[in-house]
Amino acid sequence: MQDNITKLFKAIADPTRRDIFHALVIATSALSITQISNQFLMTRQGVTKHIKILNDAGLVQMKEDGRNRFCFADPKPLKEVNKWMQFYAQFWDDSLDNLDNYLKTKKDA
Amino acid sequence: MQDNITKLFKAIADPTRRDIFHALVIATSALSITQISNQFLMTRQGVTKHIKILNDAGLVQMKEDGRNRFCFADPKPLKEVNKWMQFYAQFWDDSLDNLDNYLKTKKDA
DNA sequence: TCTTTACGCAACTTTTTAGTTGCATATTAA
DNA sequence: TTAATATGCAACTAAAAAGTTGCGTAAAGA
Numbered sequence: 140m141q142d143n144i145t146k147l148f149k150a151i152a153d154p155t156r157r158d159i160f161h162a163l164v165i166a167t168s169a170l171s172i173t174q175i176s177n178q179f180l181m182t183r184q185g186v187t188k189h190i191k192i193l194n195d196a197g198l199v200q201m202k203e204d205g206r207n208r209f210c211f212a213d214p215k216p217l218k219e220v221n222k223w224m225q226f227y228a229q230f231w232d233d234s235l236d237n238l239d240n241y242l243k244t245k246k247d248a
Numbered sequence: 249m250q251d252n253i254t255k256l257f258k259a260i261a262d263p264t265r266r267d268i269f270h271a272l273v274i275a276t277s278a279l280s281i282t283q284i285s286n287q288f289l290m291t292r293q294g295v296t297k298h299i300k301i302l303n304d305a306g307l308v309q310m311k312e313d314g315r316n317r318f319c320f321a322d323p324k325p326l327k328e329v330n331k332w333m334q335f336y337a338q339f340w341d342d343s344l345d346n347l348d349n350y351l352k353t354k355k356d357a
Numbered sequence: 358t359c360t361t362t363a364c365g366c367a368a369c370t371t372t373t374t375a376g377t378t379g380c381a382t383a384t385t386a387a
Numbered sequence: 388t389t390a391a392t393a394t395g396c397a398a399c400t401a402a403a404a405a406g407t408t409g410c411g412t413a414a415a416g417a
Contacts, residue, residue, distance in 0.1 A: 142263070145261065145262075145263055148257060148260055148261035149261045149404095151257055152254065152257035152258045152261040153254075153404090153405085154251070154254055155405090164336060164339055171363075171364090172363070172364065173362080173363060173364080181405090181406065181407090182406075182407065182408085183363085183364080184365090184366095184406080184407075184408085185405070185406050185407075187364085187365080188404090188405075188406075189405090192404095205363090205413090205414055205415075206362070206363045206364065206413065206414040206415070207362095207363065207364080207414090208363080208364070208365095212339070214336040214337075214339045214340050215340055217333055217336050217337070217340065218340060220333060221330075221333055221337070224326055224329060224330055224333070227273060227323040227326050228323075228326070228330070230273055230321070230323045231323050231324055231326065231327060258374095262374090262375085264375090280393075280394090281393070281394065282392085282393060282394080290375090290376065290377090291376075291377065291378085292393090292394085293376080293377075293378085293394095293395090293396095294375070294376050294377075296394085296395080297374095297375075297376075298375090301374095314383090314384055314385075314393090315383065315384040315385070315392070315393045315394065316384090316392095316393065316394085317393080317394070317395095
């Protein structure tokens with residue numbers, strides 16, 4: 140229903156999910172759902188939903204171990220986001236060109 | 249209400265807005281609202297709303313000229329997105345470390 | 358075995374987002 | 388001056404997202 144890049148952007152567009160992802164990236168070990176939830180004010184179920192979205196985007200992976208589900212970050216999918224951005228990077232420092240073009244348009248009209 | 253980075257991520261999380269942004273980046277001149285709208289199936293007002301969100305995020309700027317509002321892309325704010333990503337880039341190629349840590353966790357438990 | 362812990366699932370509410378229609382207004386062209 | 392064009396604004400609908408409560412269940416510990 141949604142393409143990967145959209146899933147990725149939507150996943151990281153939410154501040155809570157960026158926080159969860161960050162916590163997992165800097166964690167020295169995988170963290171259980173409960174351990175993650177304890178770092179946030181919202182309920183465990185709320186956090187679980189966010190983790191599911193991160194998981195669907197490929198940014199978080201999980202390993203079941205008994206009654207625990209340990210989560211760990213996988214930043215690799217961000218490569219695709221980076222690739223998307225690199226195309227626009229070439230316009231970062233000359234984005235006033237478009238303003239020039241605008242002025243040209245005006246002159247031509 | 250929303251921080252800049254969240255505004256940016258939300259702006260580019262929508263496929264239509266990425267399309268609008270892209271069209272403006274590759275355009276050889278600034279485009280009016282109507283010119284942009286004509287490239288999409290949705291109504292002009294729908295497109296206008298997307299442009300407003302892009303404008304709030306700083307990705308699109310506008311110049312009024314008579315009854316026209318010419319829009320042009322400004323990719324510079326994407327630098328901040330890039331900065332956000334660069335932190336995680338260091339983990340791209342060793343993201344299995346977290347899996348190792350997970351296994352270590354398991355062993356310790 | 359009994360209790361606690363860690364979770365999933367489903368139903369629900371609230372808020373946000375995406376998109377529409379309708380109408381008013383200013384600018385441009387005939 | 389009259390008609391067409393480019394736009395904004397407001398109200399509305401529909402759908403998606405964010406978050407909650409409640410409950411059931413399997414695993415671990417006492």
